Amino acid sequence: xxxxxxQITFRQIERPRGRGAEENLEWLFNSLGVGEGRDVDQxxxxxxxxxxxxxxxxxxxxxxRISRDLNISSSRVNHHIRNLVDAGVVYRHRxxxxxxxxxxxxxxxELRKDALRVLEDLEAAxxxxxxSFGLDK
Numbered sequence: 001x002x003x004x005x006x007q008i009t010f011r012q013i014e015r016p017r018g019r020g021a022e023e024n025l026e027w028l029f030n031s032l033g034v035g036e037g038r039d040v041d042q043x044x045x046x047x048x049x050x051x052x053x054x055x056x057x058x059x060x061x062x063x064x065r066i067s068r069d070l071n072i073s074s075s076r077v078n079h080h081i082r083n084l085v086d087a088g089v090v091y092r093h094r095x096x097x098x099x100x101x102x103x104x105x106x107x108x109x110e111l112r113k114d115a116l117r118v119l120e121d122l123e124a125a126x127x128x129x130x131x132s133f134g135l136d137k
Contacts (some may be wrong), residue, residue: 011030032089034084039080051098089111
């Protein structure tokens with residue numbers, strides 16, 4: 001069985017000068033690579049924006065509700081939810097979807113921890129490889 005893989009994407013993009021919530025949210029999505037690639041209808045962004053609005057109630061939301069509220073098929077919502085789970089942005093618990101960390105700030109803090117764990121592992125592996133090639137001197 002292949003090890004679990006999570007793709008964490010960060011893009012360094014200049015933050016918008018206007019500090020409006022919508023503009024900053026768009027910048028955050030772009031910086032995290034959410035909804036890029038083949039997602040021309042920006043379904044992933046719409047799902048994530050909906051999850052943010054549901055989060056204030058402190059409850060997860062079902063795929064069916066997201067599907068109904070956004071007028072998108074459940075299968076398409078599930079596809080994007082799987083990608084968002086793989087990216088570490090949301091999680092599933094008992095057939096409900098939750099924003100990881102319960103707020104955007106907490107989400108970014110959790111992603112920071114994930115990235116640091118990956119980098120620490122890479123650094124340890126690089127040190128071992130350096131030693132095997134005699135580059136540790």
